[in-house]
Amino acid sequence: MNPDIVYLHTSLDPSRVNALWISVYSAKRACLGSRIRCIVSKDEVAELKSMTPPILQGVVEWVPVQTPDGSSAYQSRWIKTQLVKWLDGTSLYMDSDTLVVRSLNWDELSSFSFATVLNRLSNQDLEEIPCRIDDIDLFDAAGWEWDPKLDGFYRNSGVMYIRPDQKVHEIFSAWHQKWLEFVGLTGRYLDQPALNVSLLEHGWDEQMGDEWNAPVRVLPASARGALIYHYYSSVGMSAVGSFTLFGKLVQMMQEGGFNAAEADNLLARGKVYVGMGGRIKAYWLAGQYVFMFRAILTKLICTALGKTPDHTT
Structure with missing residues:
Protein backbone atom coordinates (compact mmCIF):
# COMPACT_ATOMS: atom_id res chain seq x y z
CA MET A 1 0.00 0.00 0.00
CA ASN A 2 1.33 3.43 -0.94
CA PRO A 3 1.97 6.08 1.73
CA ASP A 4 -0.80 8.55 2.51
CA ILE A 5 -0.62 12.05 1.08
CA VAL A 6 -1.19 14.45 3.98
CA TYR A 7 -2.00 18.16 4.08
CA LEU A 8 -2.88 20.52 6.89
CA HIS A 9 -5.13 23.53 6.47
CA THR A 10 -6.29 26.22 8.90
CA SER A 11 -7.51 29.04 6.66
CA LEU A 12 -10.85 29.88 5.05
CA ASP A 13 -9.29 32.51 2.79
CA PRO A 14 -10.64 31.65 -0.70
CA SER A 15 -7.26 31.88 -2.44
CA ARG A 16 -5.68 29.56 0.14
CA VAL A 17 -8.58 27.12 -0.01
CA ASN A 18 -8.46 27.00 -3.81
CA ALA A 19 -4.70 26.44 -3.63
CA LEU A 20 -5.40 23.42 -1.42
CA TRP A 21 -7.90 22.05 -3.97
CA ILE A 22 -5.38 22.40 -6.80
CA SER A 23 -2.63 20.66 -4.84
CA VAL A 24 -5.05 17.88 -3.86
CA TYR A 25 -6.13 17.53 -7.50
CA SER A 26 -2.51 17.16 -8.62
CA ALA A 27 -1.89 14.52 -5.93
CA LYS A 28 -5.08 12.63 -6.84
CA ARG A 29 -3.96 12.58 -10.46
CA ALA A 30 -0.36 11.49 -9.84
CA CYS A 31 -0.49 9.41 -6.64
CA LEU A 32 -2.78 6.54 -7.53
CA GLY A 33 -3.23 4.14 -4.64
CA SER A 34 -2.60 6.75 -1.94
CA ARG A 35 -5.19 8.08 0.47
CA ILE A 36 -5.37 11.86 0.66
CA ARG A 37 -5.88 13.13 4.20
CA CYS A 38 -6.17 16.72 5.41
CA ILE A 39 -5.66 17.73 9.04
CA VAL A 40 -7.82 20.75 9.82
CA SER A 41 -9.02 22.85 12.71
CA LYS A 42 -12.12 21.28 14.24
CA ASP A 43 -13.89 24.65 14.04
CA GLU A 44 -13.44 24.88 10.26
CA VAL A 45 -13.93 21.33 9.01
CA ALA A 46 -17.65 21.69 8.24
CA GLU A 47 -17.13 24.84 6.18
CA LEU A 48 -14.17 23.36 4.31
CA LYS A 49 -16.22 20.30 3.45
CA SER A 50 -18.97 22.55 2.10
CA MET A 51 -16.41 24.39 -0.07
CA THR A 52 -15.09 21.20 -1.68
CA PRO A 53 -15.52 21.37 -5.49
CA PRO A 54 -17.56 18.58 -7.14
CA ILE A 55 -14.51 17.09 -8.83
CA LEU A 56 -12.94 16.41 -5.41
CA GLN A 57 -16.02 15.26 -3.50
CA GLY A 58 -15.14 12.17 -1.49
CA VAL A 59 -11.43 12.42 -2.33
CA VAL A 60 -10.20 13.94 0.95
CA GLU A 61 -10.38 12.21 4.32
CA TRP A 62 -10.73 14.99 6.90
CA VAL A 63 -8.92 14.80 10.25
CA PRO A 64 -10.33 17.45 12.64
CA VAL A 65 -8.05 18.70 15.41
CA GLN A 66 -8.89 20.89 18.38
CA THR A 67 -6.51 23.83 17.98
CA PRO A 68 -5.66 26.63 20.42
CA ASP A 69 -6.89 30.16 19.87
CA GLY A 70 -4.72 32.16 17.51
CA SER A 71 -4.21 33.17 13.91
CA SER A 72 -4.28 30.74 11.01
CA ALA A 73 -0.47 30.98 10.82
CA TYR A 74 -0.12 30.08 14.49
CA ASP A 95 2.26 22.14 2.01
CA SER A 96 -0.77 23.23 0.01
CA ASP A 97 1.34 25.42 -2.31
CA THR A 98 2.74 22.32 -4.01
CA LEU A 99 1.97 20.53 -7.25
CA VAL A 100 2.71 16.87 -7.91
CA VAL A 101 3.71 16.85 -11.57
CA ARG A 102 5.02 13.29 -11.96
CA SER A 103 4.35 9.89 -10.43
CA LEU A 104 6.27 9.48 -7.19
CA ASN A 105 8.93 6.81 -6.73
CA TRP A 106 8.06 5.45 -3.29
CA ASP A 107 10.83 2.83 -3.41
CA GLU A 108 13.36 5.65 -3.23
CA LEU A 109 12.05 6.58 0.23
CA SER A 110 11.49 3.11 1.67
CA SER A 111 14.61 3.13 3.85
CA PHE A 112 13.69 6.41 5.57
CA SER A 113 11.66 7.03 8.72
CA PHE A 114 11.73 10.85 8.72
CA ALA A 115 13.17 12.42 5.60
CA THR A 116 13.12 16.14 4.85
CA VAL A 117 14.16 18.28 1.90
CA LEU A 118 16.76 21.00 1.57
CA ASN A 119 15.43 24.54 1.78
CA ARG A 120 17.05 25.16 -1.60
CA LEU A 121 18.70 22.95 -4.16
CA SER A 122 21.79 21.29 -2.78
CA ASN A 123 24.14 23.11 -5.16
CA GLN A 124 22.92 26.56 -4.13
CA ASP A 125 24.40 28.83 -1.49
CA LEU A 126 21.91 29.99 1.12
CA GLU A 127 21.92 33.63 0.01
CA GLU A 128 21.50 32.94 -3.71
CA ILE A 129 17.74 32.51 -3.68
CA PRO A 130 15.58 35.31 -2.21
CA CYS A 131 13.31 33.20 -0.05
CA ARG A 132 13.27 33.14 3.75
CA ILE A 133 16.72 34.69 3.99
CA ASP A 134 15.72 35.94 7.46
CA ASP A 135 15.51 32.44 8.99
CA ILE A 136 19.17 32.38 9.98
CA ASP A 137 19.04 35.88 11.48
CA LEU A 138 16.29 34.72 13.81
CA PHE A 139 18.58 32.16 15.42
CA ASP A 140 20.30 35.04 17.22
CA ALA A 141 16.94 36.42 18.37
CA ALA A 142 16.12 33.02 19.86
CA GLY A 143 19.55 32.70 21.46
CA TRP A 144 20.39 29.71 19.27
CA GLU A 145 23.66 29.21 17.45
CA TRP A 146 23.89 28.27 13.80
CA ASP A 147 27.19 27.28 12.23
CA PRO A 148 27.40 28.82 8.71
CA LYS A 149 29.20 25.64 7.64
CA LEU A 150 25.82 23.91 8.03
CA ASP A 151 24.02 26.19 5.55
CA GLY A 152 23.96 23.33 3.05
CA PHE A 153 22.03 21.28 5.60
CA TYR A 154 19.17 23.74 6.19
CA ARG A 155 15.84 21.97 5.70
CA ASN A 156 12.42 23.04 4.45
CA SER A 157 9.33 21.68 6.20
CA GLY A 158 7.08 21.91 3.13
CA VAL A 159 7.64 18.29 2.04
CA MET A 160 8.31 15.56 4.62
CA TYR A 161 8.29 11.75 4.45
CA ILE A 162 7.24 10.30 7.80
CA ARG A 163 7.13 6.67 8.91
CA PRO A 164 6.18 7.00 12.59
CA ASP A 165 8.30 5.21 15.17
CA GLN A 166 9.57 6.09 18.64
CA LYS A 167 12.53 8.11 17.36
CA VAL A 168 10.36 10.09 14.97
CA HIS A 169 7.94 10.89 17.79
CA GLU A 170 10.91 12.11 19.87
CA ILE A 171 12.07 14.43 17.09
CA PHE A 172 8.59 15.89 16.63
CA SER A 173 8.24 16.39 20.39
CA ALA A 174 11.54 18.30 20.41
CA TRP A 175 10.47 20.27 17.33
CA HIS A 176 7.22 21.37 18.97
CA GLN A 177 8.90 22.39 22.22
CA LYS A 178 11.61 24.30 20.35
CA TRP A 179 8.95 26.00 18.23
CA LEU A 180 6.99 27.11 21.32
CA GLU A 181 10.25 28.48 22.73
CA PHE A 182 10.98 30.26 19.45
CA VAL A 183 7.52 31.86 19.35
CA GLY A 184 7.91 33.07 22.92
CA LEU A 185 11.34 34.58 22.27
CA THR A 186 10.77 36.14 18.85
CA GLY A 187 7.01 36.57 18.41
CA ARG A 188 7.37 34.82 15.04
CA TYR A 189 5.59 31.62 13.98
CA LEU A 190 8.18 30.23 11.54
CA ASP A 191 8.70 26.52 12.18
CA GLN A 192 11.89 25.82 10.21
CA PRO A 193 14.46 27.20 12.68
CA ALA A 194 13.08 24.88 15.39
CA LEU A 195 12.97 21.94 12.96
CA ASN A 196 16.61 22.39 11.99
CA VAL A 197 17.81 22.73 15.59
CA SER A 198 15.87 19.59 16.53
CA LEU A 199 17.27 17.58 13.62
CA LEU A 200 20.81 18.61 14.49
CA GLU A 201 20.37 17.83 18.18
CA HIS A 202 19.18 14.33 17.25
CA GLY A 203 21.94 13.83 14.67
CA TRP A 204 19.27 13.27 12.04
CA ASP A 205 20.15 13.72 8.37
CA GLU A 206 17.73 11.65 6.28
CA GLN A 207 17.23 13.68 3.13
CA MET A 208 15.04 13.37 0.05
CA GLY A 209 16.44 14.36 -3.31
CA ASP A 210 15.99 17.83 -4.76
CA GLU A 211 13.35 16.53 -7.18
CA TRP A 212 10.94 16.17 -4.24
CA ASN A 213 11.00 19.91 -3.53
CA ALA A 214 11.62 22.06 -6.61
CA PRO A 215 11.34 25.76 -5.62
CA VAL A 216 10.16 26.77 -9.08
CA ARG A 217 8.86 30.22 -8.15
CA VAL A 218 12.33 31.38 -7.13
CA LEU A 219 14.40 28.98 -9.23
CA PRO A 220 12.50 27.92 -12.39
CA ALA A 221 15.39 25.74 -13.60
CA SER A 222 14.68 23.38 -10.70
CA ALA A 223 11.62 22.12 -12.62
CA ARG A 224 13.82 19.85 -14.74
CA GLY A 225 13.17 16.30 -13.60
CA ALA A 226 11.16 17.47 -10.58
CA LEU A 227 8.41 15.38 -9.00
CA ILE A 228 6.93 18.13 -6.82
CA TYR A 229 6.87 21.86 -7.51
CA HIS A 230 6.89 24.03 -4.38
CA TYR A 231 5.80 27.64 -4.85
CA TYR A 232 6.87 29.09 -1.46
CA SER A 233 3.69 31.19 -1.13
CA SER A 234 4.19 32.20 2.51
CA VAL A 235 4.49 35.82 1.35
CA GLY A 236 0.93 35.53 -0.01
CA MET A 237 -0.84 33.82 -2.87
CA SER A 238 -0.79 37.04 -4.90
CA ALA A 239 2.99 36.67 -5.15
CA VAL A 240 2.61 33.36 -6.99
CA GLY A 241 1.11 35.10 -10.02
CA SER A 242 -1.58 33.89 -12.41
CA PHE A 243 1.08 33.37 -15.08
CA THR A 244 2.66 30.49 -13.15
CA LEU A 245 1.25 27.00 -13.62
CA PHE A 246 0.04 26.88 -10.02
CA GLY A 247 -1.42 30.39 -10.15
CA LYS A 248 -3.22 29.64 -13.41
CA LEU A 249 -4.84 26.51 -11.97
CA VAL A 250 -5.84 28.32 -8.77
CA GLN A 251 -7.37 31.11 -10.86
CA MET A 252 -9.35 28.55 -12.88
CA MET A 253 -10.70 27.04 -9.67
CA GLN A 254 -11.45 30.41 -8.08
CA GLU A 255 -13.34 31.70 -11.11
CA GLY A 256 -15.45 28.56 -11.32
CA GLY A 257 -14.06 27.60 -14.69
CA PHE A 258 -11.97 24.61 -13.65
CA ASN A 259 -11.68 22.17 -16.53
CA ALA A 260 -10.12 18.81 -15.68
CA ALA A 261 -8.95 18.13 -19.25
CA GLU A 262 -7.23 21.52 -19.47
CA ALA A 263 -5.73 21.09 -16.00
CA ASP A 264 -4.43 17.62 -16.88
CA ASN A 265 -2.85 18.99 -20.05
CA LEU A 266 -1.13 21.82 -18.16
CA LEU A 267 0.13 19.46 -15.46
CA ALA A 268 1.37 16.94 -18.04
CA ARG A 269 3.35 19.66 -19.82
CA GLY A 270 4.74 20.79 -16.47
CA LYS A 271 5.79 24.24 -17.65
CA VAL A 272 6.51 26.57 -14.74
CA TYR A 273 5.09 29.57 -16.63
CA VAL A 274 2.03 29.76 -18.85
CA GLY A 275 0.78 32.44 -21.21
CA MET A 276 3.50 34.83 -22.28
CA GLY A 277 6.12 32.46 -20.93
CA GLY A 278 9.70 33.61 -21.18
CA ARG A 279 9.01 37.35 -21.22
CA ILE A 280 6.89 37.20 -18.08
CA LYS A 281 9.44 34.85 -16.52
CA ALA A 282 12.10 37.54 -16.87
CA TYR A 283 9.87 40.21 -15.36
CA TRP A 284 8.78 37.83 -12.61
CA LEU A 285 12.31 36.97 -11.55
CA ALA A 286 13.20 40.66 -11.57
CA GLY A 287 10.24 41.24 -9.30
CA GLN A 288 11.49 38.59 -6.91
CA TYR A 289 14.86 40.23 -6.58
CA VAL A 290 13.19 43.60 -6.03
CA PHE A 291 11.26 41.93 -3.20
CA MET A 292 14.50 40.59 -1.72
CA PHE A 293 16.33 43.92 -1.85
CA ARG A 294 13.29 45.72 -0.42
CA ALA A 295 13.25 43.30 2.54
CA ILE A 296 16.98 43.81 3.13
CA LEU A 297 16.63 47.60 2.89
CA THR A 298 13.71 47.58 5.34
CA LYS A 299 15.77 45.58 7.79
CA LEU A 300 18.74 47.94 7.50
CA ILE A 301 16.55 51.01 8.01
CA CYS A 302 14.80 49.47 11.02
CA THR A 303 18.15 48.48 12.52
CA ALA A 304 19.47 52.03 12.07
CA LEU A 305 16.34 53.46 13.71
CA GLY A 306 16.40 50.90 16.50
CA LYS A 307 13.05 49.47 15.45
CA THR A 308 11.88 45.94 14.73
CA PRO A 309 10.22 45.12 11.36
CA ASP A 310 6.56 44.19 11.74
CA HIS A 311 6.35 40.44 11.02
CA THR A 312 3.26 38.34 11.53
CA THR A 313 4.26 34.98 10.09
Whole structure:
Protein backbone atom coordinates (compact mmCIF):
# COMPACT_ATOMS: atom_id res chain seq x y z
CA MET A 1 0.00 0.00 0.00
CA ASN A 2 1.33 3.43 -0.94
CA PRO A 3 1.97 6.08 1.73
CA ASP A 4 -0.80 8.55 2.51
CA ILE A 5 -0.62 12.05 1.08
CA VAL A 6 -1.19 14.45 3.98
CA TYR A 7 -2.00 18.16 4.08
CA LEU A 8 -2.88 20.52 6.89
CA HIS A 9 -5.13 23.53 6.47
CA THR A 10 -6.29 26.22 8.90
CA SER A 11 -7.51 29.04 6.66
CA LEU A 12 -10.85 29.88 5.05
CA ASP A 13 -9.29 32.51 2.79
CA PRO A 14 -10.64 31.65 -0.70
CA SER A 15 -7.26 31.88 -2.44
CA ARG A 16 -5.68 29.56 0.14
CA VAL A 17 -8.58 27.12 -0.01
CA ASN A 18 -8.46 27.00 -3.81
CA ALA A 19 -4.70 26.44 -3.63
CA LEU A 20 -5.40 23.42 -1.42
CA TRP A 21 -7.90 22.05 -3.97
CA ILE A 22 -5.38 22.40 -6.80
CA SER A 23 -2.63 20.66 -4.84
CA VAL A 24 -5.05 17.88 -3.86
CA TYR A 25 -6.13 17.53 -7.50
CA SER A 26 -2.51 17.16 -8.62
CA ALA A 27 -1.89 14.52 -5.93
CA LYS A 28 -5.08 12.63 -6.84
CA ARG A 29 -3.96 12.58 -10.46
CA ALA A 30 -0.36 11.49 -9.84
CA CYS A 31 -0.49 9.41 -6.64
CA LEU A 32 -2.78 6.54 -7.53
CA GLY A 33 -3.23 4.14 -4.64
CA SER A 34 -2.60 6.75 -1.94
CA ARG A 35 -5.19 8.08 0.47
CA ILE A 36 -5.37 11.86 0.66
CA ARG A 37 -5.88 13.13 4.20
CA CYS A 38 -6.17 16.72 5.41
CA ILE A 39 -5.66 17.73 9.04
CA VAL A 40 -7.82 20.75 9.82
CA SER A 41 -9.02 22.85 12.71
CA LYS A 42 -12.12 21.28 14.24
CA ASP A 43 -13.89 24.65 14.04
CA GLU A 44 -13.44 24.88 10.26
CA VAL A 45 -13.93 21.33 9.01
CA ALA A 46 -17.65 21.69 8.24
CA GLU A 47 -17.13 24.84 6.18
CA LEU A 48 -14.17 23.36 4.31
CA LYS A 49 -16.22 20.30 3.45
CA SER A 50 -18.97 22.55 2.10
CA MET A 51 -16.41 24.39 -0.07
CA THR A 52 -15.09 21.20 -1.68
CA PRO A 53 -15.52 21.37 -5.49
CA PRO A 54 -17.56 18.58 -7.14
CA ILE A 55 -14.51 17.09 -8.83
CA LEU A 56 -12.94 16.41 -5.41
CA GLN A 57 -16.02 15.26 -3.50
CA GLY A 58 -15.14 12.17 -1.49
CA VAL A 59 -11.43 12.42 -2.33
CA VAL A 60 -10.20 13.94 0.95
CA GLU A 61 -10.38 12.21 4.32
CA TRP A 62 -10.73 14.99 6.90
CA VAL A 63 -8.92 14.80 10.25
CA PRO A 64 -10.33 17.45 12.64
CA VAL A 65 -8.05 18.70 15.41
CA GLN A 66 -8.89 20.89 18.38
CA THR A 67 -6.51 23.83 17.98
CA PRO A 68 -5.66 26.63 20.42
CA ASP A 69 -6.89 30.16 19.87
CA GLY A 70 -4.72 32.16 17.51
CA SER A 71 -4.21 33.17 13.91
CA SER A 72 -4.28 30.74 11.01
CA ALA A 73 -0.47 30.98 10.82
CA TYR A 74 -0.12 30.08 14.49
CA GLN A 75 -2.57 27.19 14.31
CA SER A 76 -0.98 25.69 11.19
CA ARG A 77 2.50 25.65 12.76
CA TRP A 78 1.05 24.35 16.03
CA ILE A 79 -0.30 21.37 14.07
CA LYS A 80 2.70 20.90 11.79
CA THR A 81 5.23 20.68 14.61
CA GLN A 82 3.15 17.84 16.13
CA LEU A 83 2.00 16.32 12.84
CA VAL A 84 3.06 12.77 13.67
CA LYS A 85 0.30 12.58 16.32
CA TRP A 86 -2.42 12.54 13.66
CA LEU A 87 -0.84 10.31 11.04
CA ASP A 88 -2.27 6.89 10.27
CA GLY A 89 0.84 5.15 9.05
CA THR A 90 3.56 6.11 6.57
CA SER A 91 2.80 9.48 5.01
CA LEU A 92 4.14 12.13 2.67
CA TYR A 93 3.26 15.56 4.02
CA MET A 94 3.07 18.46 1.56
CA ASP A 95 2.26 22.14 2.01
CA SER A 96 -0.77 23.23 0.01
CA ASP A 97 1.34 25.42 -2.31
CA THR A 98 2.74 22.32 -4.01
CA LEU A 99 1.97 20.53 -7.25
CA VAL A 100 2.71 16.87 -7.91
CA VAL A 101 3.71 16.85 -11.57
CA ARG A 102 5.02 13.29 -11.96
CA SER A 103 4.35 9.89 -10.43
CA LEU A 104 6.27 9.48 -7.19
CA ASN A 105 8.93 6.81 -6.73
CA TRP A 106 8.06 5.45 -3.29
CA ASP A 107 10.83 2.83 -3.41
CA GLU A 108 13.36 5.65 -3.23
CA LEU A 109 12.05 6.58 0.23
CA SER A 110 11.49 3.11 1.67
CA SER A 111 14.61 3.13 3.85
CA PHE A 112 13.69 6.41 5.57
CA SER A 113 11.66 7.03 8.72
CA PHE A 114 11.73 10.85 8.72
CA ALA A 115 13.17 12.42 5.60
CA THR A 116 13.12 16.14 4.85
CA VAL A 117 14.16 18.28 1.90
CA LEU A 118 16.76 21.00 1.57
CA ASN A 119 15.43 24.54 1.78
CA ARG A 120 17.05 25.16 -1.60
CA LEU A 121 18.70 22.95 -4.16
CA SER A 122 21.79 21.29 -2.78
CA ASN A 123 24.14 23.11 -5.16
CA GLN A 124 22.92 26.56 -4.13
CA ASP A 125 24.40 28.83 -1.49
CA LEU A 126 21.91 29.99 1.12
CA GLU A 127 21.92 33.63 0.01
CA GLU A 128 21.50 32.94 -3.71
CA ILE A 129 17.74 32.51 -3.68
CA PRO A 130 15.58 35.31 -2.21
CA CYS A 131 13.31 33.20 -0.05
CA ARG A 132 13.27 33.14 3.75
CA ILE A 133 16.72 34.69 3.99
CA ASP A 134 15.72 35.94 7.46
CA ASP A 135 15.51 32.44 8.99
CA ILE A 136 19.17 32.38 9.98
CA ASP A 137 19.04 35.88 11.48
CA LEU A 138 16.29 34.72 13.81
CA PHE A 139 18.58 32.16 15.42
CA ASP A 140 20.30 35.04 17.22
CA ALA A 141 16.94 36.42 18.37
CA ALA A 142 16.12 33.02 19.86
CA GLY A 143 19.55 32.70 21.46
CA TRP A 144 20.39 29.71 19.27
CA GLU A 145 23.66 29.21 17.45
CA TRP A 146 23.89 28.27 13.80
CA ASP A 147 27.19 27.28 12.23
CA PRO A 148 27.40 28.82 8.71
CA LYS A 149 29.20 25.64 7.64
CA LEU A 150 25.82 23.91 8.03
CA ASP A 151 24.02 26.19 5.55
CA GLY A 152 23.96 23.33 3.05
CA PHE A 153 22.03 21.28 5.60
CA TYR A 154 19.17 23.74 6.19
CA ARG A 155 15.84 21.97 5.70
CA ASN A 156 12.42 23.04 4.45
CA SER A 157 9.33 21.68 6.20
CA GLY A 158 7.08 21.91 3.13
CA VAL A 159 7.64 18.29 2.04
CA MET A 160 8.31 15.56 4.62
CA TYR A 161 8.29 11.75 4.45
CA ILE A 162 7.24 10.30 7.80
CA ARG A 163 7.13 6.67 8.91
CA PRO A 164 6.18 7.00 12.59
CA ASP A 165 8.30 5.21 15.17
CA GLN A 166 9.57 6.09 18.64
CA LYS A 167 12.53 8.11 17.36
CA VAL A 168 10.36 10.09 14.97
CA HIS A 169 7.94 10.89 17.79
CA GLU A 170 10.91 12.11 19.87
CA ILE A 171 12.07 14.43 17.09
CA PHE A 172 8.59 15.89 16.63
CA SER A 173 8.24 16.39 20.39
CA ALA A 174 11.54 18.30 20.41
CA TRP A 175 10.47 20.27 17.33
CA HIS A 176 7.22 21.37 18.97
CA GLN A 177 8.90 22.39 22.22
CA LYS A 178 11.61 24.30 20.35
CA TRP A 179 8.95 26.00 18.23
CA LEU A 180 6.99 27.11 21.32
CA GLU A 181 10.25 28.48 22.73
CA PHE A 182 10.98 30.26 19.45
CA VAL A 183 7.52 31.86 19.35
CA GLY A 184 7.91 33.07 22.92
CA LEU A 185 11.34 34.58 22.27
CA THR A 186 10.77 36.14 18.85
CA GLY A 187 7.01 36.57 18.41
CA ARG A 188 7.37 34.82 15.04
CA TYR A 189 5.59 31.62 13.98
CA LEU A 190 8.18 30.23 11.54
CA ASP A 191 8.70 26.52 12.18
CA GLN A 192 11.89 25.82 10.21
CA PRO A 193 14.46 27.20 12.68
CA ALA A 194 13.08 24.88 15.39
CA LEU A 195 12.97 21.94 12.96
CA ASN A 196 16.61 22.39 11.99
CA VAL A 197 17.81 22.73 15.59
CA SER A 198 15.87 19.59 16.53
CA LEU A 199 17.27 17.58 13.62
CA LEU A 200 20.81 18.61 14.49
CA GLU A 201 20.37 17.83 18.18
CA HIS A 202 19.18 14.33 17.25
CA GLY A 203 21.94 13.83 14.67
CA TRP A 204 19.27 13.27 12.04
CA ASP A 205 20.15 13.72 8.37
CA GLU A 206 17.73 11.65 6.28
CA GLN A 207 17.23 13.68 3.13
CA MET A 208 15.04 13.37 0.05
CA GLY A 209 16.44 14.36 -3.31
CA ASP A 210 15.99 17.83 -4.76
CA GLU A 211 13.35 16.53 -7.18
CA TRP A 212 10.94 16.17 -4.24
CA ASN A 213 11.00 19.91 -3.53
CA ALA A 214 11.62 22.06 -6.61
CA PRO A 215 11.34 25.76 -5.62
CA VAL A 216 10.16 26.77 -9.08
CA ARG A 217 8.86 30.22 -8.15
CA VAL A 218 12.33 31.38 -7.13
CA LEU A 219 14.40 28.98 -9.23
CA PRO A 220 12.50 27.92 -12.39
CA ALA A 221 15.39 25.74 -13.60
CA SER A 222 14.68 23.38 -10.70
CA ALA A 223 11.62 22.12 -12.62
CA ARG A 224 13.82 19.85 -14.74
CA GLY A 225 13.17 16.30 -13.60
CA ALA A 226 11.16 17.47 -10.58
CA LEU A 227 8.41 15.38 -9.00
CA ILE A 228 6.93 18.13 -6.82
CA TYR A 229 6.87 21.86 -7.51
CA HIS A 230 6.89 24.03 -4.38
CA TYR A 231 5.80 27.64 -4.85
CA TYR A 232 6.87 29.09 -1.46
CA SER A 233 3.69 31.19 -1.13
CA SER A 234 4.19 32.20 2.51
CA VAL A 235 4.49 35.82 1.35
CA GLY A 236 0.93 35.53 -0.01
CA MET A 237 -0.84 33.82 -2.87
CA SER A 238 -0.79 37.04 -4.90
CA ALA A 239 2.99 36.67 -5.15
CA VAL A 240 2.61 33.36 -6.99
CA GLY A 241 1.11 35.10 -10.02
CA SER A 242 -1.58 33.89 -12.41
CA PHE A 243 1.08 33.37 -15.08
CA THR A 244 2.66 30.49 -13.15
CA LEU A 245 1.25 27.00 -13.62
CA PHE A 246 0.04 26.88 -10.02
CA GLY A 247 -1.42 30.39 -10.15
CA LYS A 248 -3.22 29.64 -13.41
CA LEU A 249 -4.84 26.51 -11.97
CA VAL A 250 -5.84 28.32 -8.77
CA GLN A 251 -7.37 31.11 -10.86
CA MET A 252 -9.35 28.55 -12.88
CA MET A 253 -10.70 27.04 -9.67
CA GLN A 254 -11.45 30.41 -8.08
CA GLU A 255 -13.34 31.70 -11.11
CA GLY A 256 -15.45 28.56 -11.32
CA GLY A 257 -14.06 27.60 -14.69
CA PHE A 258 -11.97 24.61 -13.65
CA ASN A 259 -11.68 22.17 -16.53
CA ALA A 260 -10.12 18.81 -15.68
CA ALA A 261 -8.95 18.13 -19.25
CA GLU A 262 -7.23 21.52 -19.47
CA ALA A 263 -5.73 21.09 -16.00
CA ASP A 264 -4.43 17.62 -16.88
CA ASN A 265 -2.85 18.99 -20.05
CA LEU A 266 -1.13 21.82 -18.16
CA LEU A 267 0.13 19.46 -15.46
CA ALA A 268 1.37 16.94 -18.04
CA ARG A 269 3.35 19.66 -19.82
CA GLY A 270 4.74 20.79 -16.47
CA LYS A 271 5.79 24.24 -17.65
CA VAL A 272 6.51 26.57 -14.74
CA TYR A 273 5.09 29.57 -16.63
CA VAL A 274 2.03 29.76 -18.85
CA GLY A 275 0.78 32.44 -21.21
CA MET A 276 3.50 34.83 -22.28
CA GLY A 277 6.12 32.46 -20.93
CA GLY A 278 9.70 33.61 -21.18
CA ARG A 279 9.01 37.35 -21.22
CA ILE A 280 6.89 37.20 -18.08
CA LYS A 281 9.44 34.85 -16.52
CA ALA A 282 12.10 37.54 -16.87
CA TYR A 283 9.87 40.21 -15.36
CA TRP A 284 8.78 37.83 -12.61
CA LEU A 285 12.31 36.97 -11.55
CA ALA A 286 13.20 40.66 -11.57
CA GLY A 287 10.24 41.24 -9.30
CA GLN A 288 11.49 38.59 -6.91
CA TYR A 289 14.86 40.23 -6.58
CA VAL A 290 13.19 43.60 -6.03
CA PHE A 291 11.26 41.93 -3.20
CA MET A 292 14.50 40.59 -1.72
CA PHE A 293 16.33 43.92 -1.85
CA ARG A 294 13.29 45.72 -0.42
CA ALA A 295 13.25 43.30 2.54
CA ILE A 296 16.98 43.81 3.13
CA LEU A 297 16.63 47.60 2.89
CA THR A 298 13.71 47.58 5.34
CA LYS A 299 15.77 45.58 7.79
CA LEU A 300 18.74 47.94 7.50
CA ILE A 301 16.55 51.01 8.01
CA CYS A 302 14.80 49.47 11.02
CA THR A 303 18.15 48.48 12.52
CA ALA A 304 19.47 52.03 12.07
CA LEU A 305 16.34 53.46 13.71
CA GLY A 306 16.40 50.90 16.50
CA LYS A 307 13.05 49.47 15.45
CA THR A 308 11.88 45.94 14.73
CA PRO A 309 10.22 45.12 11.36
CA ASP A 310 6.56 44.19 11.74
CA HIS A 311 6.35 40.44 11.02
CA THR A 312 3.26 38.34 11.53
CA THR A 313 4.26 34.98 10.09
